[in-house]
Amino acid sequence: xxxxxxxxxxxxxxxxxxxxxxxxxxxxxxxxxxxxxxxxxxxxxxxxxxxxxxxxxxxxxxxxxxxxxxxxxxxxxxxxxxxxxxxxxxxxxxxxxxxxxxxxxxxxxxxxxxxxxxxxxxxxxxxxxxxxxxxxxxxxxxxxxxxxxxxxxxxxxxxxxxxxxxxxxxxxxxxxxxxxxxxxxxxxxxxxxxxxxxxxxxxxxxxxxxxxxxxxxxxxxxxxxxxxxxxxxxxxxxxxxxxxxxxxxxxxxxxxxxxxxxxxxxxxxxxxxxxxxxxxxxxxxxxxxxxxxxxxxxxxxxxxxxxxxxxxxxxxxxxxxxxxxxxxxxxxxxxxxxxxxxxxxxxxxxxxxxxxxxxxxxxxxxxxxxxxxxxxxxxxxxxxxxxxxxxxxxxxx
Amino acid sequence: xxxxxxxxxxxxxxxxxxxxxxxxxxxxxxxxxxxxxxxxxxxxxxxxxxxxxxxxxxxxxxxxxxxxxxxxxxxxxxxxxxxxxxxxxxxxxxxxxxxxxxxxxxxxxxxxxxxxxxxxxxxxxxxxxxxxxxxxxxxxx
Numbered sequence: 001x002x003x004x005x006x007x008x009x010x011x012x013x014x015x016x017x018x019x020x021x022x023x024x025x026x027x028x029x030x031x032x033x034x035x036x037x038x039x040x041x042x043x044x045x046x047x048x049x050x051x052x053x054x055x056x057x058x059x060x061x062x063x064x065x066x067x068x069x070x071x072x073x074x075x076x077x078x079x080x081x082x083x084x085x086x087x088x089x090x091x092x093x094x095x096x097x098x099x100x101x102x103x104x105x106x107x108x109x110x111x112x113x114x115x116x117x118x119x120x121x122x123x124x125x126x127x128x129x130x131x132x133x134x135x136x137x138x139x140x141x142x143x144x145x146x147x148x149x150x151x152x153x154x155x156x157x158x159x160x161x162x163x164x165x166x167x168x169x170x171x172x173x174x175x176x177x178x179x180x181x182x183x184x185x186x187x188x189x190x191x192x193x194x195x196x197x198x199x200x201x202x203x204x205x206x207x208x209x210x211x212x213x214x215x216x217x218x219x220x221x222x223x224x225x226x227x228x229x230x231x232x233x234x235x236x237x238x239x240x241x242x243x244x245x246x247x248x249x250x251x252x253x254x255x256x257x258x259x260x261x262x263x264x265x266x267x268x269x270x271x272x273x274x275x276x277x278x279x280x281x282x283x284x285x286x287x288x289x290x291x292x293x294x295x296x297x298x299x300x301x302x303x304x305x306x307x308x309x310x311x312x313x314x315x316x317x318x319x320x321x322x323x324x325x326x327x328x329x330x331x332x333x334x335x336x337x338x339x340x341x342x343x344x345x346x347x348x349x350x351x352x353x354x355x356x357x358x359x360x361x362x363x364x365x366x367x368x369x370x371x372x373x374x375x376x377x378x379x380x381x382x383x384x385x386x387x388x389x390x391x392x393x394x395x396x397x
Numbered sequence: 398x399x400x401x402x403x404x405x406x407x408x409x410x411x412x413x414x415x416x417x418x419x420x421x422x423x424x425x426x427x428x429x430x431x432x433x434x435x436x437x438x439x440x441x442x443x444x445x446x447x448x449x450x451x452x453x454x455x456x457x458x459x460x461x462x463x464x465x466x467x468x469x470x471x472x473x474x475x476x477x478x479x480x481x482x483x484x485x486x487x488x489x490x491x492x493x494x495x496x497x498x499x500x501x502x503x504x505x506x507x508x509x510x511x512x513x514x515x516x517x518x519x520x521x522x523x524x525x526x527x528x529x530x531x532x533x534x535x536x537x538x
Contacts, residue, residue: 339510
Protein backbone atom coordinates (compact mmCIF):
# COMPACT_ATOMS: atom_id res chain seq x y z
CA UNK A 1 0.00 0.00 0.00
CA UNK A 2 1.39 3.40 -0.98
CA UNK A 3 1.47 6.46 1.32
CA UNK A 4 -1.26 8.02 -0.83
CA UNK A 5 -3.56 4.97 -0.57
CA UNK A 6 -3.07 4.90 3.21
CA UNK A 7 -3.86 8.64 3.39
CA UNK A 8 -7.01 8.13 1.29
CA UNK A 9 -8.25 5.43 3.67
CA UNK A 10 -7.40 7.52 6.74
CA UNK A 11 -9.27 10.64 5.70
CA UNK A 12 -12.57 8.76 5.70
CA UNK A 13 -12.15 8.02 9.42
CA UNK A 14 -11.95 11.43 11.13
CA UNK A 15 -14.87 13.70 10.32
CA UNK A 16 -13.91 16.51 12.76
CA UNK A 17 -10.32 16.88 11.53
CA UNK A 18 -11.39 16.59 7.89
CA UNK A 19 -14.11 19.19 8.37
CA UNK A 20 -11.87 21.75 10.12
CA UNK A 21 -8.88 21.38 7.77
CA UNK A 22 -11.03 21.41 4.61
CA UNK A 23 -13.03 24.37 5.88
CA UNK A 24 -9.82 26.34 6.61
CA UNK A 25 -8.47 25.52 3.13
CA UNK A 26 -11.87 26.43 1.63
CA UNK A 27 -12.05 29.81 3.39
CA UNK A 28 -8.42 30.66 2.68
CA UNK A 29 -8.52 29.86 -1.04
CA UNK A 30 -11.98 31.41 -1.53
CA UNK A 31 -11.00 34.65 0.24
CA UNK A 32 -7.68 34.88 -1.63
CA UNK A 33 -9.32 34.33 -5.04
CA UNK A 34 -12.25 36.64 -4.30
CA UNK A 35 -10.06 39.56 -3.24
CA UNK A 36 -7.54 39.05 -6.07
CA UNK A 37 -10.32 38.97 -8.66
CA UNK A 38 -12.00 42.09 -7.24
CA UNK A 39 -8.78 44.15 -7.09
CA UNK A 40 -7.48 43.00 -10.49
CA UNK A 41 -10.97 43.36 -12.02
CA UNK A 42 -11.16 46.96 -10.79
CA UNK A 43 -7.66 47.73 -12.12
CA UNK A 44 -8.36 46.35 -15.61
CA UNK A 45 -11.72 48.11 -15.66
CA UNK A 46 -10.09 51.49 -14.96
CA UNK A 47 -7.48 50.88 -17.66
CA UNK A 48 -10.14 49.92 -20.23
CA UNK A 49 -12.25 52.99 -19.43
CA UNK A 50 -9.28 55.33 -19.99
CA UNK A 51 -8.53 53.52 -23.29
CA UNK A 52 -12.22 53.72 -24.33
CA UNK A 53 -12.29 57.44 -23.56
CA UNK A 54 -9.36 57.90 -25.95
CA UNK A 55 -8.71 61.49 -24.86
CA UNK A 56 -5.39 62.86 -23.59
CA UNK A 57 -7.11 65.58 -21.55
CA UNK A 58 -10.70 65.99 -20.32
CA UNK A 59 -11.70 69.59 -19.60
CA UNK A 60 -14.56 70.11 -17.12
CA UNK A 61 -15.91 73.13 -15.21
CA UNK A 62 -13.93 73.90 -12.04
CA UNK A 63 -15.14 71.76 -9.10
CA UNK A 64 -16.68 69.03 -11.29
CA UNK A 65 -13.71 66.63 -11.22
CA UNK A 66 -15.30 64.18 -8.74
CA UNK A 67 -18.65 64.30 -10.56
CA UNK A 68 -17.18 63.25 -13.91
CA UNK A 69 -15.25 60.41 -12.28
CA UNK A 70 -18.42 59.12 -10.57
CA UNK A 71 -20.38 59.44 -13.81
CA UNK A 72 -17.85 57.59 -15.97
CA UNK A 73 -17.00 54.93 -13.41
CA UNK A 74 -20.26 54.32 -11.56
CA UNK A 75 -22.82 55.66 -14.06
CA UNK A 76 -24.08 58.19 -11.49
CA UNK A 77 -25.69 60.89 -13.69
CA UNK A 78 -23.82 64.21 -13.56
CA UNK A 79 -24.99 67.63 -14.69
CA UNK A 80 -22.56 70.54 -15.02
CA UNK A 81 -22.17 73.23 -17.64
CA UNK A 82 -19.59 75.60 -19.09
CA UNK A 83 -19.83 78.09 -21.99
CA UNK A 84 -19.69 76.56 -25.47
CA UNK A 85 -17.15 79.17 -26.67
CA UNK A 86 -14.54 77.43 -24.48
CA UNK A 87 -14.23 74.95 -27.37
CA UNK A 88 -12.75 77.66 -29.63
CA UNK A 89 -10.43 78.90 -26.85
CA UNK A 90 -9.21 75.36 -26.22
CA UNK A 91 -8.69 74.67 -29.95
CA UNK A 92 -6.48 77.79 -30.19
CA UNK A 93 -4.02 76.52 -27.55
CA UNK A 94 -0.74 75.30 -29.09
CA UNK A 95 -0.37 71.52 -28.97
CA UNK A 96 -4.14 70.82 -29.11
CA UNK A 97 -5.05 68.63 -32.09
CA UNK A 98 -8.81 68.01 -31.70
CA UNK A 99 -11.40 69.35 -29.23
CA UNK A 100 -14.71 67.49 -28.97
CA UNK A 101 -17.51 68.89 -26.79
CA UNK A 102 -19.93 66.63 -24.88
CA UNK A 103 -23.23 67.13 -23.04
CA UNK A 104 -23.91 65.12 -19.87
CA UNK A 105 -27.60 64.41 -19.30
CA UNK A 106 -29.75 62.03 -17.29
CA UNK A 107 -33.08 60.30 -17.77
CA UNK A 108 -36.00 60.87 -15.43
CA UNK A 109 -35.97 58.97 -12.13
CA UNK A 110 -38.93 56.71 -11.47
CA UNK A 111 -40.85 57.78 -14.56
CA UNK A 112 -43.68 55.71 -16.08
CA UNK A 113 -43.52 52.09 -17.17
CA UNK A 114 -41.50 52.15 -20.41
CA UNK A 115 -38.93 54.73 -19.44
CA UNK A 116 -35.53 53.74 -18.15
CA UNK A 117 -34.68 54.82 -14.63
CA UNK A 118 -31.96 57.35 -13.81
CA UNK A 119 -29.60 56.59 -16.71
CA UNK A 120 -26.52 58.65 -17.57
CA UNK A 121 -26.58 59.96 -21.16
CA UNK A 122 -23.62 61.36 -23.09
CA UNK A 123 -24.35 63.50 -26.15
CA UNK A 124 -21.43 63.99 -28.54
CA UNK A 125 -20.73 66.17 -31.55
CA UNK A 126 -20.29 63.80 -34.55
CA UNK A 127 -18.26 66.41 -36.51
CA UNK A 128 -15.42 66.46 -33.95
CA UNK A 129 -15.89 63.27 -31.90
CA UNK A 130 -12.96 60.84 -31.81
CA UNK A 131 -14.24 58.40 -29.17
CA UNK A 132 -17.64 57.00 -30.27
CA UNK A 133 -17.79 57.96 -33.96
CA UNK A 134 -14.81 55.86 -35.21
CA UNK A 135 -16.18 52.79 -33.40
CA UNK A 136 -19.68 53.38 -34.85
CA UNK A 137 -18.33 53.75 -38.38
CA UNK A 138 -16.44 50.50 -37.95
CA UNK A 139 -19.46 48.61 -36.50
CA UNK A 140 -22.42 50.15 -38.34
CA UNK A 141 -20.73 51.60 -41.40
CA UNK A 142 -22.08 55.07 -40.56
CA UNK A 143 -22.83 57.36 -37.63
CA UNK A 144 -26.06 57.80 -35.70
CA UNK A 145 -29.06 59.59 -37.19
CA UNK A 146 -31.50 61.71 -35.19
CA UNK A 147 -33.45 59.44 -32.81
CA UNK A 148 -30.79 56.71 -32.79
CA UNK A 149 -28.59 55.81 -29.81
CA UNK A 150 -25.93 53.30 -28.82
CA UNK A 151 -25.89 51.88 -25.34
CA UNK A 152 -23.38 50.51 -22.89
CA UNK A 153 -23.44 46.76 -22.34
CA UNK A 154 -26.30 46.87 -19.79
CA UNK A 155 -28.62 49.07 -21.85
CA UNK A 156 -31.51 47.09 -23.28
CA UNK A 157 -34.84 47.93 -24.85
CA UNK A 158 -38.12 46.29 -23.87
CA UNK A 159 -38.14 42.66 -25.01
CA UNK A 160 -39.01 42.27 -28.69
CA UNK A 161 -38.56 45.98 -29.36
CA UNK A 162 -35.67 48.24 -30.18
CA UNK A 163 -37.06 51.44 -28.72
CA UNK A 164 -36.42 53.06 -25.37
CA UNK A 165 -38.59 55.89 -24.10
CA UNK A 166 -36.55 58.85 -22.84
CA UNK A 167 -38.48 61.95 -21.70
CA UNK A 168 -41.50 60.61 -23.64
CA UNK A 169 -39.34 60.39 -26.82
CA UNK A 170 -38.78 56.98 -28.42
CA UNK A 171 -35.11 56.44 -29.28
CA UNK A 172 -33.87 53.44 -31.28
CA UNK A 173 -31.08 51.36 -29.72
CA UNK A 174 -28.73 50.59 -32.64
CA UNK A 175 -25.90 48.73 -30.91
CA UNK A 176 -24.36 47.87 -27.56
CA UNK A 177 -20.74 48.56 -26.62
CA UNK A 178 -18.42 45.88 -25.22
CA UNK A 179 -18.48 45.67 -21.39
CA UNK A 180 -16.00 47.82 -19.43
CA UNK A 181 -17.23 47.03 -15.93
CA UNK A 182 -17.77 50.75 -15.29
CA UNK A 183 -20.59 53.28 -15.51
CA UNK A 184 -20.07 53.37 -19.27
CA UNK A 185 -21.92 50.02 -19.35
CA UNK A 186 -25.11 51.77 -18.18
CA UNK A 187 -24.63 54.91 -20.25
CA UNK A 188 -26.49 55.86 -23.41
CA UNK A 189 -24.65 57.67 -26.23
CA UNK A 190 -26.48 59.98 -28.63
CA UNK A 191 -25.66 62.88 -30.94
CA UNK A 192 -26.14 66.58 -30.12
CA UNK A 193 -29.03 66.68 -32.64
CA UNK A 194 -30.89 63.85 -30.88
CA UNK A 195 -30.29 65.48 -27.46
CA UNK A 196 -31.67 68.85 -28.65
CA UNK A 197 -34.63 67.05 -30.34
CA UNK A 198 -35.48 65.22 -27.09
CA UNK A 199 -35.14 68.49 -25.14
CA UNK A 200 -37.45 70.43 -27.48
CA UNK A 201 -40.16 67.72 -27.51
CA UNK A 202 -39.89 66.87 -23.80
CA UNK A 203 -41.79 70.06 -22.90
CA UNK A 204 -44.92 68.45 -24.36
CA UNK A 205 -44.22 64.69 -24.16
CA UNK A 206 -42.52 64.21 -20.77
CA UNK A 207 -43.62 64.53 -17.14
CA UNK A 208 -40.67 66.87 -16.67
CA UNK A 209 -38.73 68.83 -19.32
CA UNK A 210 -35.14 68.03 -20.32
CA UNK A 211 -33.31 71.33 -19.93
CA UNK A 212 -30.09 71.97 -21.85
CA UNK A 213 -28.85 75.52 -21.12
CA UNK A 214 -28.30 77.43 -24.40
CA UNK A 215 -24.72 77.74 -25.72
CA UNK A 216 -23.44 75.36 -23.05
CA UNK A 217 -21.47 72.13 -22.96
CA UNK A 218 -20.60 69.80 -20.08
CA UNK A 219 -17.05 68.81 -20.98
CA UNK A 220 -14.50 68.92 -23.78
CA UNK A 221 -12.31 65.97 -24.74
CA UNK A 222 -8.90 66.93 -26.10
CA UNK A 223 -6.44 65.00 -28.21
CA UNK A 224 -2.99 66.59 -28.24
CA UNK A 225 -0.81 66.77 -31.36
CA UNK A 226 1.77 63.96 -31.73
CA UNK A 227 4.96 65.00 -29.90
CA UNK A 228 3.18 67.49 -27.62
CA UNK A 229 3.35 67.06 -23.86
CA UNK A 230 -0.20 66.70 -22.38
CA UNK A 231 1.04 68.15 -19.06
CA UNK A 232 2.28 71.30 -20.78
CA UNK A 233 -0.98 71.64 -22.73
CA UNK A 234 -2.94 71.22 -19.47
CA UNK A 235 -0.90 74.02 -17.85
CA UNK A 236 -1.65 76.33 -20.77
CA UNK A 237 -5.37 75.51 -20.49
CA UNK A 238 -5.32 76.58 -16.81
CA UNK A 239 -3.61 79.87 -17.78
CA UNK A 240 -5.70 80.72 -20.85
CA UNK A 241 -9.20 79.39 -20.07
CA UNK A 242 -10.44 80.47 -16.62
CA UNK A 243 -13.07 78.50 -14.72
CA UNK A 244 -12.14 75.07 -16.08
CA UNK A 245 -10.07 72.13 -14.85
CA UNK A 246 -8.06 70.01 -17.30
CA UNK A 247 -7.70 66.37 -16.19
CA UNK A 248 -4.94 64.40 -17.91
CA UNK A 249 -5.93 60.80 -18.71
CA UNK A 250 -3.10 59.56 -16.45
CA UNK A 251 -4.61 61.55 -13.54
CA UNK A 252 -8.17 60.44 -14.24
CA UNK A 253 -9.87 58.40 -11.48
CA UNK A 254 -7.17 59.33 -8.92
CA UNK A 255 -9.70 59.30 -6.06
CA UNK A 256 -10.82 55.77 -7.05
CA UNK A 257 -7.20 54.65 -7.32
CA UNK A 258 -6.52 55.96 -3.79
CA UNK A 259 -9.69 54.21 -2.57
CA UNK A 260 -8.52 50.98 -4.19
CA UNK A 261 -5.03 51.27 -2.69
CA UNK A 262 -6.63 51.68 0.75
CA UNK A 263 -8.91 48.72 0.08
CA UNK A 264 -5.94 46.63 -1.08
CA UNK A 265 -3.99 47.42 2.12
CA UNK A 266 -6.95 46.44 4.34
CA UNK A 267 -7.51 43.25 2.36
CA UNK A 268 -3.83 42.29 2.61
CA UNK A 269 -3.92 42.76 6.40
CA UNK A 270 -7.14 40.68 6.72
CA UNK A 271 -5.73 38.00 4.39
CA UNK A 272 -2.47 37.80 6.40
CA UNK A 273 -4.36 37.49 9.71
CA UNK A 274 -6.73 34.85 8.23
CA UNK A 275 -3.78 32.94 6.80
CA UNK A 276 -1.86 33.00 10.12
CA UNK A 277 -4.90 31.91 12.14
CA UNK A 278 -5.74 29.14 9.65
CA UNK A 279 -2.19 27.76 9.75
CA UNK A 280 -2.20 27.76 13.58
CA UNK A 281 -5.68 26.13 13.72
CA UNK A 282 -4.78 23.44 11.16
CA UNK A 283 -1.51 22.79 13.04
CA UNK A 284 -3.40 22.33 16.34
CA UNK A 285 -6.01 20.02 14.76
CA UNK A 286 -3.28 17.93 13.13
CA UNK A 287 -1.36 17.71 16.45
CA UNK A 288 -4.52 16.49 18.20
CA UNK A 289 -5.27 13.97 15.47
CA UNK A 290 -1.67 12.75 15.36
CA UNK A 291 -1.59 12.31 19.18
CA UNK A 292 -4.84 10.30 19.03
CA UNK A 293 -3.21 8.04 16.43
CA UNK A 294 0.11 7.49 18.22
CA UNK A 295 -0.65 3.77 18.87
CA UNK A 296 -1.91 3.21 15.34
CA UNK A 297 1.19 4.84 13.82
CA UNK A 298 3.40 2.92 16.30
CA UNK A 299 1.89 -0.36 15.06
CA UNK A 300 2.51 0.79 11.49
CA UNK A 301 6.19 1.45 12.31
CA UNK A 302 6.46 -1.92 14.14
CA UNK A 303 5.09 -3.64 11.01
CA UNK A 304 7.97 -2.22 9.01
CA UNK A 305 6.84 1.18 7.79
CA UNK A 306 9.73 3.64 7.67
CA UNK A 307 9.71 7.10 9.31
CA UNK A 308 9.72 8.58 5.84
CA UNK A 309 6.63 6.52 4.87
CA UNK A 310 4.67 7.69 7.96
CA UNK A 311 5.76 11.29 7.40
CA UNK A 312 4.73 11.14 3.72
CA UNK A 313 1.36 9.52 4.45
CA UNK A 314 0.52 12.28 6.98
CA UNK A 315 1.47 15.00 4.49
CA UNK A 316 -0.50 13.21 1.77
CA UNK A 317 -3.56 13.32 4.06
CA UNK A 318 -3.02 17.06 4.56
CA UNK A 319 -2.65 17.60 0.81
CA UNK A 320 -5.82 15.65 0.01
CA UNK A 321 -7.86 17.64 2.55
CA UNK A 322 -6.35 20.91 1.29
CA UNK A 323 -7.14 19.93 -2.29
CA UNK A 324 -10.81 19.10 -1.63
CA UNK A 325 -11.34 22.19 0.55
CA UNK A 326 -9.41 24.42 -1.87
CA UNK A 327 -11.24 23.22 -4.98
CA UNK A 328 -14.64 23.71 -3.30
CA UNK A 329 -13.67 27.17 -2.05
CA UNK A 330 -12.31 28.26 -5.43
CA UNK A 331 -15.41 26.97 -7.26
CA UNK A 332 -17.77 28.79 -4.87
CA UNK A 333 -15.69 32.02 -5.00
CA UNK A 334 -15.56 31.95 -8.84
CA UNK A 335 -19.32 31.38 -9.05
CA UNK A 336 -20.05 34.08 -6.47
CA UNK A 337 -17.83 36.62 -8.28
CA UNK A 338 -19.41 35.79 -11.63
CA UNK A 339 -23.01 35.90 -10.39
CA UNK A 340 -22.76 38.80 -7.94
CA UNK A 341 -20.34 41.06 -9.87
CA UNK A 342 -22.93 43.81 -10.32
CA UNK A 343 -23.83 43.77 -6.62
CA UNK A 344 -20.11 43.94 -5.73
CA UNK A 345 -19.71 46.99 -7.99
CA UNK A 346 -22.70 48.76 -6.47
CA UNK A 347 -21.94 47.97 -2.82
CA UNK A 348 -18.14 48.54 -2.92
CA UNK A 349 -18.56 51.49 -5.33
CA UNK A 350 -15.73 50.25 -7.54
CA UNK A 351 -15.68 49.34 -11.24
CA UNK A 352 -15.22 45.66 -12.03
CA UNK A 353 -14.44 43.57 -15.09
CA UNK A 354 -14.21 39.77 -15.17
CA UNK A 355 -10.76 38.43 -16.08
CA UNK A 356 -10.03 36.43 -19.24
CA UNK A 357 -10.41 32.60 -18.89
CA UNK A 358 -6.59 32.14 -18.97
CA UNK A 359 -6.04 34.76 -16.26
CA UNK A 360 -8.87 33.22 -14.18
CA UNK A 361 -7.31 29.73 -14.47
CA UNK A 362 -3.92 31.11 -13.40
CA UNK A 363 -5.48 32.79 -10.37
CA UNK A 364 -7.40 29.60 -9.48
CA UNK A 365 -4.11 27.67 -9.73
CA UNK A 366 -2.42 30.20 -7.44
CA UNK A 367 -5.30 29.90 -4.93
CA UNK A 368 -5.00 26.10 -4.92
CA UNK A 369 -1.23 26.32 -4.40
CA UNK A 370 -1.78 28.70 -1.47
CA UNK A 371 -4.23 26.22 0.14
CA UNK A 372 -1.85 23.25 -0.40
CA UNK A 373 1.17 25.21 0.89
CA UNK A 374 -0.65 26.50 3.98
CA UNK A 375 -2.09 23.14 5.04
CA UNK A 376 1.21 21.30 4.41
CA UNK A 377 3.11 23.98 6.35
CA UNK A 378 0.72 23.59 9.30
CA UNK A 379 0.91 19.78 9.20
CA UNK A 380 4.70 19.69 8.81
CA UNK A 381 5.67 19.91 12.50
CA UNK A 382 3.07 17.41 13.88
CA UNK A 383 3.89 14.96 11.04
CA UNK A 384 7.63 15.31 11.71
CA UNK A 385 7.23 14.77 15.48
CA UNK A 386 4.91 11.77 15.19
CA UNK A 387 7.02 10.07 12.52
CA UNK A 388 10.14 10.29 14.75
CA UNK A 389 8.58 8.68 17.83
CA UNK A 390 9.79 5.30 19.03
CA UNK A 391 7.24 2.58 17.99
CA UNK A 392 7.64 0.66 21.28
CA UNK A 393 6.94 3.76 23.41
CA UNK A 394 4.03 4.79 21.16
CA UNK A 395 2.33 1.38 21.42
CA UNK A 396 2.73 1.24 25.24
CA UNK A 397 1.13 4.68 25.86
CA UNK B 398 -22.22 13.08 5.21
CA UNK B 399 -25.92 12.52 4.41
CA UNK B 400 -26.95 14.37 7.57
CA UNK B 401 -24.68 17.34 6.71
CA UNK B 402 -26.10 17.45 3.19
CA UNK B 403 -29.64 17.18 4.59
CA UNK B 404 -29.06 20.24 6.79
CA UNK B 405 -27.49 22.09 3.84
CA UNK B 406 -30.52 21.19 1.67
CA UNK B 407 -32.96 22.56 4.29
CA UNK B 408 -30.91 25.78 4.59
CA UNK B 409 -30.87 26.17 0.79
CA UNK B 410 -34.63 25.48 0.58
CA UNK B 411 -35.28 28.23 3.15
CA UNK B 412 -33.02 30.63 1.20
CA UNK B 413 -34.79 29.80 -2.08
CA UNK B 414 -38.22 30.31 -0.53
CA UNK B 415 -37.60 33.44 1.57
CA UNK B 416 -34.83 35.65 0.12
CA UNK B 417 -36.41 36.24 -3.36
CA UNK B 418 -39.58 37.57 -1.70
CA UNK B 419 -37.52 40.39 -0.15
CA UNK B 420 -35.25 41.06 -3.13
CA UNK B 421 -37.70 41.20 -6.04
CA UNK B 422 -38.70 44.55 -7.54
CA UNK B 423 -42.12 44.54 -5.84
CA UNK B 424 -40.45 44.37 -2.41
CA UNK B 425 -38.33 47.36 -3.48
CA UNK B 426 -41.38 49.36 -4.48
CA UNK B 427 -41.09 48.93 -8.24
CA UNK B 428 -44.11 47.86 -10.29
CA UNK B 429 -45.27 47.96 -13.90
CA UNK B 430 -47.98 50.48 -14.76
CA UNK B 431 -50.45 49.18 -17.34
CA UNK B 432 -52.19 51.32 -19.98
CA UNK B 433 -55.29 51.59 -17.75
CA UNK B 434 -53.16 52.92 -14.88
CA UNK B 435 -53.02 49.77 -12.72
CA UNK B 436 -49.79 48.77 -10.98
CA UNK B 437 -48.89 45.10 -11.49
CA UNK B 438 -45.84 43.19 -10.22
CA UNK B 439 -43.04 42.48 -12.72
CA UNK B 440 -42.03 38.94 -13.66
CA UNK B 441 -39.29 38.71 -11.02
CA UNK B 442 -42.11 38.56 -8.46
CA UNK B 443 -43.76 35.58 -10.23
CA UNK B 444 -40.35 33.86 -10.29
CA UNK B 445 -40.05 34.44 -6.51
CA UNK B 446 -43.49 32.85 -5.97
CA UNK B 447 -42.72 29.90 -8.25
CA UNK B 448 -39.52 29.22 -6.32
CA UNK B 449 -41.59 28.62 -3.15
CA UNK B 450 -43.17 25.70 -5.01
CA UNK B 451 -39.69 24.23 -5.50
CA UNK B 452 -38.41 25.07 -2.02
CA UNK B 453 -41.12 23.05 -0.22
CA UNK B 454 -40.22 19.64 -1.79
CA UNK B 455 -36.51 20.50 -1.41
CA UNK B 456 -36.98 21.10 2.32
CA UNK B 457 -38.85 17.77 2.60
CA UNK B 458 -36.01 16.01 0.79
CA UNK B 459 -33.59 17.61 3.25
CA UNK B 460 -35.67 16.28 6.18
CA UNK B 461 -35.85 12.79 4.65
CA UNK B 462 -32.06 12.87 4.13
CA UNK B 463 -31.75 13.41 7.89
CA UNK B 464 -34.17 10.65 8.90
CA UNK B 465 -33.92 8.02 6.14
CA UNK B 466 -31.86 4.85 6.57
CA UNK B 467 -32.49 3.15 3.24
CA UNK B 468 -30.08 3.32 0.32
CA UNK B 469 -32.88 3.30 -2.29
CA UNK B 470 -34.65 6.20 -0.55
CA UNK B 471 -31.48 8.30 -0.64
CA UNK B 472 -31.00 7.56 -4.32
CA UNK B 473 -34.57 8.36 -5.37
CA UNK B 474 -34.78 11.52 -3.26
CA UNK B 475 -31.49 12.92 -4.50
CA UNK B 476 -32.24 12.24 -8.17
CA UNK B 477 -35.46 14.25 -7.67
CA UNK B 478 -33.54 17.04 -5.88
CA UNK B 479 -31.09 17.30 -8.81
CA UNK B 480 -34.09 17.95 -11.09
CA UNK B 481 -35.51 20.46 -8.59
CA UNK B 482 -32.11 22.22 -8.37
CA UNK B 483 -32.06 22.53 -12.17
CA UNK B 484 -35.55 24.07 -12.06
CA UNK B 485 -34.40 26.55 -9.37
CA UNK B 486 -31.82 27.76 -11.93
CA UNK B 487 -34.17 27.61 -14.93
CA UNK B 488 -37.04 29.67 -13.44
CA UNK B 489 -35.13 33.00 -13.19
CA UNK B 490 -33.08 32.40 -16.37
CA UNK B 491 -35.28 30.68 -18.98
CA UNK B 492 -38.76 29.63 -17.85
CA UNK B 493 -40.04 32.88 -16.27
CA UNK B 494 -37.06 35.22 -16.06
CA UNK B 495 -36.52 38.49 -14.20
CA UNK B 496 -36.61 42.16 -15.28
CA UNK B 497 -34.56 43.20 -18.34
CA UNK B 498 -32.77 46.14 -16.68
CA UNK B 499 -29.47 44.85 -15.26
CA UNK B 500 -29.42 47.44 -12.47
CA UNK B 501 -32.81 46.36 -11.00
CA UNK B 502 -32.71 44.76 -7.51
CA UNK B 503 -33.90 41.41 -8.90
CA UNK B 504 -30.86 41.26 -11.20
CA UNK B 505 -28.48 42.28 -8.41
CA UNK B 506 -29.54 39.74 -5.77
CA UNK B 507 -32.56 37.54 -6.61
CA UNK B 508 -31.37 36.01 -9.88
CA UNK B 509 -27.70 35.35 -8.92
CA UNK B 510 -28.76 33.98 -5.53
CA UNK B 511 -31.24 31.56 -7.10
CA UNK B 512 -28.67 30.38 -9.66
CA UNK B 513 -26.04 29.84 -6.94
CA UNK B 514 -28.57 28.07 -4.68
CA UNK B 515 -29.72 25.82 -7.53
CA UNK B 516 -26.14 24.83 -8.35
CA UNK B 517 -25.42 24.13 -4.67
CA UNK B 518 -28.60 21.98 -4.42
CA UNK B 519 -27.43 19.93 -7.42
CA UNK B 520 -23.90 19.68 -5.94
CA UNK B 521 -25.21 18.58 -2.51
CA UNK B 522 -27.47 15.97 -4.16
CA UNK B 523 -24.59 14.58 -6.22
CA UNK B 524 -22.38 14.35 -3.11
CA UNK B 525 -25.18 12.50 -1.25
CA UNK B 526 -25.67 10.16 -4.20
CA UNK B 527 -21.93 9.45 -4.34
CA UNK B 528 -21.70 8.86 -0.59
CA UNK B 529 -24.59 6.34 -0.65
CA UNK B 530 -22.63 4.05 -3.00
CA UNK B 531 -20.92 2.38 -0.03
CA UNK B 532 -23.82 2.94 2.38
CA UNK B 533 -24.52 -0.04 4.64
CA UNK B 534 -28.15 -0.24 5.69
CA UNK B 535 -28.71 -0.94 9.42
CA UNK B 536 -29.99 -4.42 10.15
CA UNK B 537 -33.58 -4.47 11.41
CA UNK B 538 -33.94 -5.59 15.06
